[in-house]
Amino acid sequence: MSEHIVVATDLTAAGIKRLQSHAGGRVSVVPPKTASVRAALADATAIISRSDFTLDAPLIEAAPRLRLIARMSAGLTGVDIDCATARGILVMHAPGGSAIAAAEHTLLLMLALSRNLPATHETLRDGYWTFDRGKQAGSQLHGKTAGIIGLGRVGARVARHCLALGMTVLAYDPYIREEQVNDKRIELAALNEVLPVADYLSMHVPATQETQDFFDAASLRQLKKGAYFINTAHGGIVDEALLAAALKSGHLAGVALDVWNEEPPFNSPLIGLDRVIHTPHIGDNTVEARQDLSLQIARQVIDALSDRDYRNVVNMPLLPGLSYDELRPFMQLAESLGALQHILARSPIRRIAIEIIGDDMNGLIKPMTVGILKGLLSPILGAQVSYVNAPLLAAERGWQITQAKGIKISEYRNVITCQVTLEGGEEISIAGTLLDRQKPYILQINEYRVHFEPRGNLLVMGSYDTPGVIGQVGSLMARHGVNIASWHTGRAQPGGNTLTVLSFDQALPEALMASLRQQEFIRHVHQLTI
Numbered sequence: 001m002s003e004h005i006v007v008a009t010d011l012t013a014a015g016i017k018r019l020q021s022h023a024g025g026r027v028s029v030v031p032p033k034t035a036s037v038r039a040a041l042a043d044a045t046a047i048i049s050r051s052d053f054t055l056d057a058p059l060i061e062a063a064p065r066l067r068l069i070a071r072m073s074a075g076l077t078g079v080d081i082d083c084a085t086a087r088g089i090l091v092m093h094a095p096g097g098s099a100i101a102a103a104e105h106t107l108l109l110m111l112a113l114s115r116n117l118p119a120t121h122e123t124l125r126d127g128y129w130t131f132d133r134g135k136q137a138g139s140q141l142h143g144k145t146a147g148i149i150g151l152g153r154v155g156a157r158v159a160r161h162c163l164a165l166g167m168t169v170l171a172y173d174p175y176i177r178e179e180q181v182n183d184k185r186i187e188l189a190a191l192n193e194v195l196p197v198a199d200y201l202s203m204h205v206p207a208t209q210e211t212q213d214f215f216d217a218a219s220l221r222q223l224k225k226g227a228y229f230i231n232t233a234h235g236g237i238v239d240e241a242l243l244a245a246a247l248k249s250g251h252l253a254g255v256a257l258d259v260w261n262e263e264p265p266f267n268s269p270l271i272g273l274d275r276v277i278h279t280p281h282i283g284d285n286t287v288e289a290r291q292d293l294s295l296q297i298a299r300q301v302i303d304a305l306s307d308r309d310y311r312n313v314v315n316m317p318l319l320p321g322l323s324y325d326e327l328r329p330f331m332q333l334a335e336s337l338g339a340l341q342h343i344l345a346r347s348p349i350r351r352i353a354i355e356i357i358g359d360d361m362n363g364l365i366k367p368m369t370v371g372i373l374k375g376l377l378s379p380i381l382g383a384q385v386s387y388v389n390a391p392l393l394a395a396e397r398g399w400q401i402t403q404a405k406g407i408k409i410s411e412y413r414n415v416i417t418c419q420v421t422l423e424g425g426e427e428i429s430i431a432g433t434l435l436d437r438q439k440p441y442i443l444q445i446n447e448y449r450v451h452f453e454p455r456g457n458l459l460v461m462g463s464y465d466t467p468g469v470i471g472q473v474g475s476l477m478a479r480h481g482v483n484i485a486s487w488h489t490g491r492a493q494p495g496g497n498t499l500t501v502l503s504f505d506q507a508l509p510e511a512l513m514a515s516l517r518q519q520e521f522i523r524h525v526h527q528l529t530i
Contacts, residue, residue, distance in 0.1 A: 003305060004065075006040045008032045008049040009072050011233055022302045046070065046301055049142050054078040060087065068092070068304055072297045073284075075207075076314060076383055085315040086325070090304055092313045096153045097293040097382045098284030100220055103157035105283040106232045109161075110146075110200055111255035112277050113228045114139045119274070126429075142166035147198025148234065149215075151176050151186070155204030155338030159186050162200075170194045175397070177348070194223040200230065207234040209529065225251055232258040232283045245267040247276065251419035258283045315384040327367060331387070332439035334368040336454035337418045337430050337528050338375020340442070343460060343526040344428050349376070351421040352394075353404035358414030360437060365403055372418050373401070379528075410443040448490030448499035454530050456485070459502040461516070462523035465491050469498075469521050476519075480512045497523065 004026045005019050011029070019027045028044070030036040032053040041047065041063035048070045049055065057080045066089050069079055074095040084091050112118065117137035146162040148155045151173040159169045163185050171181075172191045181188060188215055195201070201223060205211045215238040223229075229252055231237060240261055246252040247270075256277040260268055263281060270276050284293075303309040339350075354372060356365050373390035385393060394401060406497055407419050410431040419429040431444045432454070442454050452458075463469050470487070484502055491498040508527055516525050 002026055003045045004028065005042050005301065006030060006037065006044045006047040007065060008037050008040075008047060010050075010290070011048060011072065012291050012294040014291065015298040018295065018298040018396045019301065022305070034059065041066065042175075046194055046305060048072055050298055050303065051075045051077050055084075056071035056080050057083040060084055060089065068301060069491050070094075070297050070301050073292050074098075074384070081315055082341070090310065090313050092300055092304065092310075092316050093383070094293055094297045094300065095312060097296045098286075098289040099153040099294075101286040101289035102154045102232055102283040103161060104286075105258060105279070106154070106158045106202055106204075106230060107161045109230050109232065109258070109277055109279070110141065110202070110228070113200075113230070113254040113256050113275075114141055116275075118277055126217075141200075144168070144199040145197050147172070147194040147201040148186075148204060149173075149191070149194070149201065150206070151181070151188075152204060154207070154233070155202075156186075157200070158202055158204065160182070167200075170198065177398070185245045191219070192222060195219060196224055198224060198227055200228045202427070203229075203233045203237050205230040205233055205237060206382040206384065207236065208379060210379050211382075212236050213239060215242075220246055220251070223251070224251045228252070228256070230252045235259045235261045235263065240265075240268050240270050242273045244273060245260040247273055256488055271310075282501075311389065312384075312386070313389075314383060327364075329434050329438050329440060330361065330364055330368055331371040332417075333454075334371025335375035335378075335415065335418065335436055336440055336442070337432055338377075339379070339528055339530055340375075340430055340445070340454065340460070341372075341418060341420050341428060342376050342379050343528050345420060345422055346524075347426070348423045349399055349420050350423055351400040351402070352376075353402050353407060353419045353421075355404045355407050355419075357408060357417075358412075360414040360434065361416060368416055369401065369403075373399075412443060415443065442501075444490070445499055447492045450488045450490040450499055450501050452486065452488040452501045455503075457504045457507045457527065457529050459500075459504065459508065459525065461500045461502065461525045463498050463500065463521045464523065465493075465495050465498045466521055472519065472521070473502075473516075476512070476515060480515075482506075482508060482510065482512065 003023045006024050007027060007029045016027055030040045030041045032049060038059060043065055044063055045065050046068040050072050060080060060083050068090045071093040072094055076093055079091055083092050120136060130190055142165055145168045146426050148159045148169060151171045159171060162169050169186045170189045171186050172189060172194045205214060220242055229243060243255050247255060254275040258279045259281055265271060271278060287356055300312055315507055354369050370387045370390050371392045371476040374385055374387055377385045377390055377393055407417050407429060409417055409429050412433045415431050415433045417429060417431040419427055421427050432442045440454055442452055485505060486503045489498055489500040507529060516522060
């Protein structure tokens with residue numbers, strides 16, 4: 001039976017034509033309605049849709065021949081990726097296809113804010129010709145400072161647009177090195193260096209756990225009084241109530257948002273406020289972006305179905321001779337090692353060495369290496385990281401990855417050890433294993449034996465081996481109403497340093513984390529969710 005591609009979105013004629021040339025004409029264009037899609041999926045091999053359509057487990061299970069799910073957008077909301085992966089179905093998205101449109105929309109909002117465009121437009125439409133030029137006076141971008149938070153595809157384009165207008169550009173991106181910035185007029189700086197001087201602050205960070213509420217009250221206080229705030233990246237980066245309060249107090253001169261914490265933003269305190277420009281998530285909505293995305297996703301789908309390329313696939317293709325159910329625990333173990341390495345690394349990573357010992361893990365060095373890289377990269381790049389593209393993204397960062405011997409730090413017979421070398425030479429080694437070939441288990445971090453299951457909400461705490469630490473931490477948790485689910489401590493030697501891993505039923509509030517950091521016995525403390 002030939003391939004059958006279902007299109008449940010507004011793919012352009014050129015994109016459909018390209019798909020038809022591959023599928024022999026078997027391309028079905030259906031409305032993004034569950035009943036219509038379900039009927040078309042009966043013998044479909046691939047489906048293309050946007051985030052406005054949900055592909056849940058029941059719908060996926062109703063498609064026995066489905067091999068590929070493609071999202072014509074950067075987001076993957078609404079796709080049951082676990083179900084698709086268990087079925088061996090590839091899931092892909094199309095990041096970066098609308099970078100030009102998003103960057104131009106950002107510049108549009110910046111210009112409109114600077115000249116108070118909506119208010120002056122409404123004044124004339126209502127029949128008033130106001131001659132108070134002082135009140136109508138705007139601000140030119142030339143000579144101002146643009147703060148770009150996140151120097152990825154969109155952020156880099158916005159930076160270049162700002163330079164063309166004669167602005168000074170400061171960019172904050174902890175995962176970009178100076179040698180990676182082609183235009184030396186773009187100055188990389190720390191966040192606390194950007195905020196006090198930026199006249200226009202533009203957000204371009206990915207949607208990850210780390211960037212949720214990224215711009216908080218402390219950041220807002222650092223921001224230059226009279227600055228303008230623009231967000232065309234993702235909702236959830238900033239609490240909209242904070243922006244509304246800053247506008248009313250006069251700390252911010254204006255706000256422009258294309259993305260919202262809740263979409264549609266019926267309950268946003270920013271809707272209807274003066275000096276706010278709001279657009280309904282249209283940053284990528286141009287004729288050109290739609291055409292580019294259509295052709296991009298068509299090429300990706302054809303290449304994947306032809307077994308030529310799996311770019312922008314976000315789940316792991318099944319390995320020959322090994323089912324996903326067999327491989328999954330090993331991948332989860334490797335990914336948890338990477339996630340732990342990420343939070344413990346206090347300077348940029350330069351080298352990664354991996355050692356695998358034992359028959360249970362024999363032959364799994366490649367997938368487990370990919371799992372470690374995904375664990376390291378996911379907190380940085382979010383959903384765009386996959387088991388397929390993690391090695392490429394690591395290479396782009398200049399990470400040296402090797403298979404090593406002789407770094408074993410645990411006595412278990414089946415063990416994987418990951419050792420990262422940081423800028424400056426510091427090394428962090430973590431060893432883990434699988435219990436009964438199913439349950440991931442961390443055995444040791446550097447010289448500390450801390451046997452724990454890397455799952456759920458974890459706190460990694462470095463402290464001094466002094467009396468009363470357990471009691472003080474327990475009392476602090478009790479005062480905040482937090483119950484400790486488990487506690488695992490290892491120490492190098494009596495009276496030296498200790499490393500403790502605690503687990504909780506929920507993530508700890510920032511106020512509690514701040515209190516922990518202030519304790520005299522604390523060397524460092526981090527939390528993560530696995």
